[in-house]
Amino acid sequence: MYRSAVYNEPLLNELYSSKKSKFKAIDDLPKSLKRTKNIEIPDLDETMVIRHFHHLSQMNYGIDTGMYPLGSCTMKYNPKICEEIASWEKFSGTHPYQDGSSVQGNLEIMFELEHMLCEITGMDYFCLQPAAGAHGEFLGLLLARAYHESNGDTNRDEVIIPDTAHGTNPASASMAGYKLIEIPSTKNGTVDLDALEKVLSEKTAVFMLTNPNTLGIFESDILKISKMVHKAGALLYYDGANMNAIMGKVRPGDMGFDIVHLNLHKTFSTPHGGGGPGSGPVGVKIKLEKFLPVPRIGRTHNGIYVLDYDASDSIGKIKSYFGNFSVLLKAYIYIIMMGRDGLKGASEIAVLNSNYMKKKLVDTGKYEMPFCDLRKHEFVISCEKLKQEKDIRAMDIVKRLLDYGFHPPTVYFPLIVKEPLMIEPTETESKEYLDEYVNALISIADEKPDVIKNSPVNTPVKRVDEVGATKNLVLNWKMI
Amino acid sequence: MKFIPNSDRKNEMLKKIGLKNINDLFSDIPNNVTIDDLKLPLGLTQQETEKKLREIASKNKSYQDKLCFLGGGIKPHYIPAAVKAITSRAEFFTAYTPYQSEASQGFLQAMFEYQSIIAELTGMDVANCSLYDGVTALSEAALMCTRITKKTGFIIPHNISWEKKCVLKNYGKGPGLKIKEISYDKETGKVDLDDLKQALDDNTGGVYVENPNFFGVFEDDIKEICELVKNSDALFVVGADPISLGICKSPGEYDADIVIGEGRALGNPMDFGGSSLGVFACKKEHLRQMPGRIIGLTRDADGKKAFCMALQTREQHIRRGKATSNICTNEGLCALAATVYMSWLGGNGLQNLSRVNFEKGNKLRKSIENIDGFGRRFSGAHFNEFVVKTTKDIDKINKGLLKRDINGGFVLKKQYPELRDCMLCGITEVHTDEDIERYITALKEVC
Numbered sequence: 001m002y003r004s005a006v007y008n009e010p011l012l013n014e015l016y017s018s019k020k021s022k023f024k025a026i027d028d029l030p031k032s033l034k035r036t037k038n039i040e041i042p043d044l045d046e047t048m049v050i051r052h053f054h055h056l057s058q059m060n061y062g063i064d065t066g067m068y069p070l071g072s073c074t075m076k077y078n079p080k081i082c083e084e085i086a087s088w089e090k091f092s093g094t095h096p097y098q099d100g101s102s103v104q105g106n107l108e109i110m111f112e113l114e115h116m117l118c119e120i121t122g123m124d125y126f127c128l129q130p131a132a133g134a135h136g137e138f139l140g141l142l143l144a145r146a147y148h149e150s151n152g153d154t155n156r157d158e159v160i161i162p163d164t165a166h167g168t169n170p171a172s173a174s175m176a177g178y179k180l181i182e183i184p185s186t187k188n189g190t191v192d193l194d195a196l197e198k199v200l201s202e203k204t205a206v207f208m209l210t211n212p213n214t215l216g217i218f219e220s221d222i223l224k225i226s227k228m229v230h231k232a233g234a235l236l237y238y239d240g241a242n243m244n245a246i247m248g249k250v251r252p253g254d255m256g257f258d259i260v261h262l263n264l265h266k267t268f269s270t271p272h273g274g275g276g277p278g279s280g281p282v283g284v285k286i287k288l289e290k291f292l293p294v295p296r297i298g299r300t301h302n303g304i305y306v307l308d309y310d311a312s313d314s315i316g317k318i319k320s321y322f323g324n325f326s327v328l329l330k331a332y333i334y335i336i337m338m339g340r341d342g343l344k345g346a347s348e349i350a351v352l353n354s355n356y357m358k359k360k361l362v363d364t365g366k367y368e369m370p371f372c373d374l375r376k377h378e379f380v381i382s383c384e385k386l387k388q389e390k391d392i393r394a395m396d397i398v399k400r401l402l403d404y405g406f407h408p409p410t411v412y413f414p415l416i417v418k419e420p421l422m423i424e425p426t427e428t429e430s431k432e433y434l435d436e437y438v439n440a441l442i443s444i445a446d447e448k449p450d451v452i453k454n455s456p457v458n459t460p461v462k463r464v465d466e467v468g469a470t471k472n473l474v475l476n477w478k479m480i
Numbered sequence: 481m482k483f484i485p486n487s488d489r490k491n492e493m494l495k496k497i498g499l500k501n502i503n504d505l506f507s508d509i510p511n512n513v514t515i516d517d518l519k520l521p522l523g524l525t526q527q528e529t530e531k532k533l534r535e536i537a538s539k540n541k542s543y544q545d546k547l548c549f550l551g552g553g554i555k556p557h558y559i560p561a562a563v564k565a566i567t568s569r570a571e572f573f574t575a576y577t578p579y580q581s582e583a584s585q586g587f588l589q590a591m592f593e594y595q596s597i598i599a600e601l602t603g604m605d606v607a608n609c610s611l612y613d614g615v616t617a618l619s620e621a622a623l624m625c626t627r628i629t630k631k632t633g634f635i636i637p638h639n640i641s642w643e644k645k646c647v648l649k650n651y652g653k654g655p656g657l658k659i660k661e662i663s664y665d666k667e668t669g670k671v672d673l674d675d676l677k678q679a680l681d682d683n684t685g686g687v688y689v690e691n692p693n694f695f696g697v698f699e700d701d702i703k704e705i706c707e708l709v710k711n712s713d714a715l716f717v718v719g720a721d722p723i724s725l726g727i728c729k730s731p732g733e734y735d736a737d738i739v740i741g742e743g744r745a746l747g748n749p750m751d752f753g754g755s756s757l758g759v760f761a762c763k764k765e766h767l768r769q770m771p772g773r774i775i776g777l778t779r780d781a782d783g784k785k786a787f788c789m790a791l792q793t794r795e796q797h798i799r800r801g802k803a804t805s806n807i808c809t810n811e812g813l814c815a816l817a818a819t820v821y822m823s824w825l826g827g828n829g830l831q832n833l834s835r836v837n838f839e840k841g842n843k844l845r846k847s848i849e850n851i852d853g854f855g856r857r858f859s860g861a862h863f864n865e866f867v868v869k870t871t872k873d874i875d876k877i878n879k880g881l882l883k884r885d886i887n888g889g890f891v892l893k894k895q896y897p898e899l900r901d902c903m904l905c906g907i908t909e910v911h912t913d914e915d916i917e918r919y920i921t922a923l924k925e926v927c
Contacts, residue, residue, distance in 0.1 A: 004583070008785075012593045012823055026727050026835060028842070030700030030861050033691070033728045035831075040600050043826030046562055053566040053590065053820055060586035062574035073576055077483050081526050083568070085533045093542030096753030097550050097890050099882055105539035106752050119519055131612035131754070132809035134796065142650055171796035171806035175623075177654030180801045218508040247518070249506050254513045265809065269483075274575040274587040275773065275812025276610070277755045309894075316646040320615040320742075321554075321753025333533060339523025342482060349484045351505045356493045374508055399582065408580055413797075430485035431493065454781070459582040461780035466581070469778035469790040473767070475606045476596035480777065 002066050002405035005058035006460045013477045015052060017042035059460045060274070061407050067433045071378045071410035071422025072166065072214055074244045074266035076346075079337065082270065082330040091329055096321040100306060107305030110322065111297045113332045114281075120335075120343065121240070121260050122253025123283030127292045129323040133241060136261030136280030137172035137208075139293070139318045143259060143284060144206045144235050145176065146291040146315050153233065156205035160234075162191050164214045164414045166241060178205060185416060189215045189371035191225060204234040211238065211255070212245050212376035214414045214422070216354065226256025235259060235288075243267040244426065245351055245376035248344025258285050268331035279327035291315050295322070349427035350377040353434055357425055360438045366445035370417050378424035380417050387419050390449045394419040397444055399463060400455035404440040482523070543750070545885065547915055549844075551696065551865035551906030552890040553614070553641055553742060554750055557723075558910050559821070563747045566820045573813050577773070581788035582780075588787035591775040591812070594819040601725045601830075602739040603732020604761035608772035610815040611758030611807060614742030615644050618688060618719060619651030620760065620771045620805055621738045622659075625686030625715045627769045627804070632658050633683040633714075637671045639664040639693040640719070642895035658683065669697040669858030669867065673704060680712040686738075687712075690719035691731070695904065696841070696865030697858050702734045710735070715766075722746055722759065722818075723908075724863045726834025738762045747821025748814050757814040768794065771805030836909045837864040840916075844907045847920050853927060857902050865906040867892070867899065872927045874903055880926025886919060 023038045044052075061068070068075035086092065094103050114126040130136040141159070148156045159173035160181045170180050183195040190213065200207070207229045212218045219225065229236045238257035244267045252260045264270050265278035272278065284292065294314045295307040322328075338346065358379040362369045367381040386392040398408030398421065410422040425434055444452060456462065474480055486493060490502055499505065506514070524532065543556040567573060571586065578584030578591075591609040598607035611617045622634045634657050636645065645661070652659055662675040671689055680687070687709045691699045699705065709716045717738045718731035723745050731739045743757035744750070762770055768791065776790030796803040825833065841864040848854050848868055857867035870877070874891055881888040889903025896902075907916075 009589065011589070011596075013596070017826070023831065026838065028861065029727060029838070030698055032700045032703055032734075033698055035725075035727050035729050039726065039827035039830055041597055041822055041825075041827040041830065043828045044823055046560075046824060049562055049820065049823045050565060052823070054569070056586035056590050057566070057569035057571040058586065059589075060571040060575055061580075061583040062571045064570035064574045068576065070576055070579075075576055078574055079483060079526075081529060083573075085530065085537075087564070088533075088537055089542045089544055090537035090540045091542075092749035092751050093544055093556065094540055094752045095543060095548050095550050095554060095556070095750050095887065097552050097554075098541070098546075098548070098887050099878070101882070102541035102546060102887070103539075103752065105536040108536055108539065116520060131616070131756075131811075132807070134806040134808045135612060135616075138806055142653065145653065167796040167798070167800045167803070168806050168808050170801035171799075171803040174801040174803070175651075175654050175806050177656070218506075220508050220510065223510055223513065246506075246509070248515065250509045250514050254515070263809075271573045271813075272576045272809070273573050273811075273813030274584075274816065275577045275591075276810040277612075277812075277814060278809035280809075315650060317615075317643055318647060318650060319754070320613045320641075320643050320647070320756060324754035324756070325752040326749075326755050333529060336521070336532065337482065337524050337526065337529045340518040340520040342484075342523040343518060343520070345484055345487060348502050348505070349486050349490075352490060352493055352497075352502065353486060355497050355499075355505060359497045374505070376505075398580070402580065402582055407583055410579075427484045427486070431489055456582050460585045461582055461782075461784055461786040463781045464581040464786045464788045465778045465780065466788045466790075466792075469776035469788050470792070472778070473790060474777040475767075475774055475790065476592065476599045478596065478599060478605075 003458060004460050007055045007059065009055045011477055012052065013042055015042060015044055015048055017044060066406060067429055067437055068407040069409050069423045069425045071424045072241050074424060074426055076269055076426040077428035078269050078271040079334060082333045085333055086326050086329045104305055107297055109329055109332050111299055111305055113328055116335050117262060117281055117283060120247060121283050122251030123260050124286040125289045125292060126281050126283045128281045128328055129293050129319045130280040130282060131319050131324050132276060132278040133261055133263040133280040134168040134172055136282045137168055138175055139282050140237055140259040140261055141172055141176035141206060142315050143288050143291045147288050148205055156203055158203045159205055160199055160207045163416050165208060166210065166214065166239060169208045169239060189217050190219050191221065193221060193224060197228060200228060200232040200234065202233065204232050206235045206237050208237040208239060210242050212242050215371055215380050216375040216378040217371060218376055222255045241266060242377065245347055247347040248340060249347055258288065264327055264331040269334045270327045270330040277324045277327055279324045293317050346427045353425040353427060353429060354379055357423060357434050357438055361441060364442050366442060378422060380420045380422045382417050383419040383421060386445060392449055392452050394421055396452045400444045400452045401440060402456040403458045406437055406440055547886045547918060549905050549907060549919055550887050550890045551904035554753060555906040555908045556750060556910045557745050557908050559747055559749065560824050562824050563817050563820045567813055567817050572816060578789065585787060588775050590816050590819050592777060592787050594815045595775060597819060597822045598759055598761050601722055601730060602720060602761040603730025604739050605764035606767050607761035608770055608774050610811040611760050611772050612811060613756035613758045614740060615647045617740035617758035617760050618644050619648045621717045621740050622648060622657060622686060623651060623655060624738065624769050624771065626655050626657060628766055629685040629715060631683050631685035632656055633660065633681065633685055635660045635662060635679050635684060635687040637662050637664060637689060639669060639695055640690050641694050668860040669695040670699050670701060670860055671705060673701060676705065676708055680708060684712050684714040686715040686717050688717040688719065692721060692724060692863040695858055695867045696862040697860040698862065706735050721863065723834055723837055726830040727838055737766060743818050746818035748817050755811060755814050757811045757818060769804055772807050772810060833909060840864060840907045840911060841866060844905065844916055847916060851923055864908055865904055867902050868905055869902050874901065877926050881922055884922045886922050
């Protein structure tokens with residue numbers, strides 16, 4: 001069982017720092033800008049730097065530590081070879097403004113990746129610029145706006161989302177200047193077609209949907225939904241956070257989606273880096289192509305890759321240069337290594353693992369399973385019964401899981417389930433890990449309430465006072 | 481199958497679920513849209529993959545293969561080995577956003593330290609733990625100004641990168657940001673104060689100035705600019721190159737409200753422009769309107785020091801449509817690299833590095849000025865980038881340089897038609913005196 005190391009690690013500025021030399025201002029700098037005082041960052045020996053961060057790393061849980069089944073986050077294993085190749089200087093040591101002739105390798109990778117993502121999603125064109133899923137959503141909505149405006153359709157100022165949508169969907173829609181309309185789900189946890197019909201109008205710009213949705217349920221009415229949305233003159237947006245469920249099985253483009261974003265740091269196995277960098281490429285159908293950001297990557301008839309900035313209808317740019325290239329590179333490596341067989345196999349086993357865990361858990365009767373039976377790559381169970389019987393909340397259960405040496409699932413999402421745990425095991429876990437995880441959840445349900453409530457106890461710190469962190473703000477060492 | 485341990489146990493697991501065939505798991509997908517297979521090649525072995533990537537990589541030339549004197553806000557910098565030793569610790573790079581603080585104390589503390597370092601460098605009260613890049617950080621700052629001031633006007637100078645303007649325009653579409661662009665002084669390359677005076681009005685929510693600016697020139701009228709901005713009840717947003725802050729006053733010392741910047745140079749490779757690191761810091765009074773994740777120090781149940789995400793109610797996963805930004809995934813690992821880099825360098829080290837960059841900039845500029853037909857375009861003091869003006873054919877020069885394995889300056893004519901005879905050169909601590917000599921000799925030869 002995993003146990004974290006425990007250090008009472010001082011802050012950097014509390015470590016021994018060699019004496020500072022007095023600051024020497026530079027003569028030929030303009031007086032108004034000349035620094036006159038020392039920078040209060042400690043001067044440390046390399047040994048101390050390494051040991052400090054090494055200690056910190058040992059108090060952190062990653063996918064290499066163990067199972068990390070955060071729902072909608074697709075925490076799958078990140079192959080080492082991708083990291084190694086991405087660090088080659090031939091890639092990492094290139095400047096974005098180098099002459100095209102000296103970065104043909106980079107351009108080839110981006111060109112090929114665009115085409116592979118088109119095939120995987122059934123879209124016509126891709127843009128690799130967005131740095132994250134939410135960034136992709138934002139770009140997708142800007143493209144929708146440009147599309148409607150170019151049709152003279154300037155009154156479409158509403159974005160519809162289901163109540164199961166990821167938080168980024170409404171946030172991106174607001175940021176892009178849209179009014180939000182949220183529709184309730186049916187008792188089966190899927191899009192309510194009647195509710196959708198009622199709100200679709202000549203004001204609807206986009207309907208944003210995740211499929212399978214955040215309950216892990218495939219929206220089987222998707223073709224009807226697509227027809228309804230298009231009949232209203234609106235566009236259908238695919239939030240690709242859950243793409244890991246359907247690779248090689250069904251494609252968003254074939255389901256009628258007009259705009260798609262993918263999370264390369266989820267489905268295509270690039271590491272999440274403790275928060276990023278990520279990559280959120282956006283795919284579109286041909287009718288939206290001309291609005292895509294510049295530069296576009298092209299290939300001449302004699303096989304030379306070129307960057308094309310000439311696109312008069314393009315919305316311009318969404319990020320500096322070409323996006324997070326190092327992440328794109330890792331995803332490219334992953335895809336060619338997996339191939340069509342591997343990608344399909346990944347989705348099949350991701351769904352198998354999810355349904356296997358769900359079945360074992362629900363059979364115990366300790367956790368409830370709202371909505372219908374079959375799930376895709378993730379499932380949501382409710383701890384409401386434990387709350388009623390023992391006053392144990394979902395948050396208590398996930399903290400106790402830490403004591404069992406596991407990273408918890410996503411908690412308190414989606415919002416329409418009471419005391420939810422959202423579990424996404426991914427395809428890279430073995431049956432033994434799945435069994436152990438299920439056993440941990442079952443065993444916790446039988447534990448004494450005070451044990452659960454006082455958890456975790458096996459972590460470097462006990463339950464962290466998150467409310468206190470916001471109440472008494474200490475956000476850097478100056479504020480201590 | 482690779483990375484999929486249960487591939488051979490399908491039947492056993494399906495039986496447990498009560499299903500027969502793997503396709504039964506997908507029976508909820510309408511038949512008429514399912515596919516049998518993707519039209520992609522079969523997977524490669526790791527060995528085959530590596531071989532293929534070596535072939536592709538060989539079509540690239542890194543800054544080690546071809547000397548790189550390109551400017552444009554990104555340049556090669558030396559990265560001490562300690563940085564990779566830490567960022568390649570899998571406990572860090574294979575972790576998700578630290579939602580479960582008890583299992584993420586290491587990353588959280590490192591991000592707290594990152595925020596401390598950024599606050600110190602920028603002279604701001606608080607910093608977040610990263611945005612995507614310096615370009616989107618400016619856009620987020622502009623949106624933050626409109627939220628705070630309830631005014632939609634935002635002023636930017638002409639002497640910032642084309643990419644920043646372009647991305648800002650897109651971010652501004654939502655709240656209907658009214659962006660005004662002010663000119664720069666044709667002699668000095670600095671912001672034109674008269675133009676700024678004229679542009680400021682009752683609806684100006686914020687003004688952005690970059691120091692050093694895109695041309696590498698220091699905006700030394702910064703006090704006057706700040707006064708003008710403050711007199712108009714607007715917020716002052718400053719863009720700073722973190723390396724320059726080793727020798728320059730922090731923007732906090734000249735009363736900036738928000739400081740943004742590109743932090744890649746702090747321990748991250750160029751990576752063809754990405755990864756990147758959006759630096760974002762502000763005064764405490766604006767904190768609640770700040771975008772992005774912020775890490776706070778708090779206590780655990782036993783009263784022991786502990787870290788967690790603070791002020792989460794600003795964020796999309798709680799506030800949804802009313803969040804300060806839609807950002808979720810950020811650039812955590814690049815921020816970690818910056819933290820290790822700055823710890824390794826220390827305050828003294830940064831001062832020295834900053835000085836070396838400044839001096840090399842001057843040295844290269846003077847050397848180029850001595851070549852017949854070349855001169856500096858702007859008179860003001862500059863950091864490690866500067867604009868070179870030439871009477872020769874720039875395209876011919878760059879072609880000749882490429883043949884000699886040198887990437888010359890960044891040609892400005894596309895984005896700045898008025899600078900059609902100019903290029904933006906950049907130099908850092910990685911360039912040796914021999915490199916400068918090679919560049920100068922080559923420049924002389926190709927003319």
